[in-house]
Amino acid sequence: MKKCPCTVWAVQGHFVLMMPIRNLLYLFGICVIILHIIGSCSAKFIEKFIDCFFETQEKEKIMSAFFAIILGIVQGITEFLPVSSFGHVAVLEKYWGISRGCGALFEAMLHLGTLFAVYMAFRKDIRRVCVEFLGIIADLIGNLNLYIHNRRTEEQLHYAKVITSSYRRFAVLIMISMIPTAAIGYICRRLVVRSALSSLVAGIGMLITGIILLVTDMGKAGGTRSAREVSYDHAMWLGICQGISVFPGFSRSGLTICMALLFGFSRTYAVKFSYIMSIPAVAGAFFMELGEFTSPSMSLELGFDFVLGMLASAVTGYFCARFLLRLVHRMKFRYFAYYCFLAGMIALAGSYLV
Secondary structure (H helix, E strand, C coil): CCCCHHHHHHHHHHHHHCCCHHHHHHHHHHHHHHHHHHHHHHHHHHHHHHHHHCCHHHHHHHHHHHHHHHHHHHHHHHCCCCCCHHHHHHHHHHHCCCCCCCCCHHHHHHHHHHHHHHHHHCHHHHHHHHHHHHHHHHHHHHHHHHHHHHHHHCCCCCCCCCCCCHHHHHHHHHHHHHHHHHHHHHHCHHHHHHHCCCHHHHHHHHHHHHHHHHHHHHCCCCCCECHHHCCHHHHHHHHHHHHHCCCCCCCHHHHHHHHHHHCCECHHHHHHHHHHCHHHHHHHHHHHHHHHHHCCCCCHHHHHHHHHHHHHHHHHHHHHHHHHHHHHHHCCHHHHHHHHHHHHHHHHHHHHHC
8 A cells, every 4th residue: 555645754853853862952052063164164264364465454355355255156156046045145234243234235246246147047037027017017008098088988898808828827826916015024124133143033033944945855845837727815824924034044945945846836947936036026125225325324345345246246146047946946855854954953043152
C-alpha cells in the first residue's frame, strides 16, 4: 500500500522536531564560533587592507564606502535566492556596527539596484505586462465613455472586454497583490526600521523561512496552474506573503514562491510571478524612503556610499541572476532550507555576541 505524502512528512517532521537538545546546543555553539571568526577576521582584514593604502583621516570614509560595496554584492547574490537578502544585510550591518540613521533608505536603494537585474532577467514578460496594463487602462477609459454615452442617449452600445489575454490577467493579478503588500508595508514601516537594528528578528525570520521551504519541498508542492487558472484570492495571499517579507529574515521570494507552489502554480510560473510582482513593491518602498534624503543624518559622503551600494547590487545581480534563477528552478528547496537554518542560528548567536 502506497504511503500518503502527508504521513511521510509527518514522520520525517517528527524526527526533525525530536532532535536531542544536546545536538541543538552543539549546533548553536558552532554557529557562535563561526560567526565570531568570520566577523572579526573580515572586519580586521578590511581595516588592515585600507590602512595600507590610505591615511588615517580618510580611513572612516573609505571603510564606509567599502562596506557599502560589500553589502551591495551580498544583496545582488542573495536577492535571487530564497534566503532573505534583507536579513543578510541586516545581520552584517549589526555585526560590523554600521548605523546610518536614515531609516531603511540604504536597504531600499540596494533593492532598487537589483531591480535592474530583475528587469533584465524577465524583460520580455515585463514589457508585455506593461503594454497590456496600458491596454487595460485604455479599455477602461473607453468603457467609461461608452457608459456616459449610453446614459445620455439611452443607447445600448456594448462594452469592450478588458481581460482578453493571459498577460492582461497577469497584470491584474499583480495589481491585486499590491493591495495587501502596500498596506502592510505602510503600517509597519517604523517597526521594520527597528527590527533591522537587531539580528534576533533576522535570525527568527530565517528559521521560519527555512521551515516553510522544507515543508514545501517535503510536501512536493506544485502543479500546472498558469495565469488563466490563477484566482484573485491567490494574488491577495501572495501579496500578504510579500508584505510580511518587509521584515528582515523573511525571504520575499521564498515565501511567495512556496505559497504559489502550494496553490498549484507551476514552478516556472511561480518564480516568474514572484519576481515580477516585486517590481512595484520595491519601487514603492524606495519612494516611501525618499524623505530620508533630507534627514539630519544624511550627508554627501553617505549619499555617495548609498549610490555605490546600489550600483554594486545592480552589477552583481545582473551577472548572477541567470545562474541563481536556474538554481531556484532546478534545485530542491530543502537545501535552501538547510542554509536558512544555519544562517538563522548564526544570526541568533550574533544577537547575543554583539
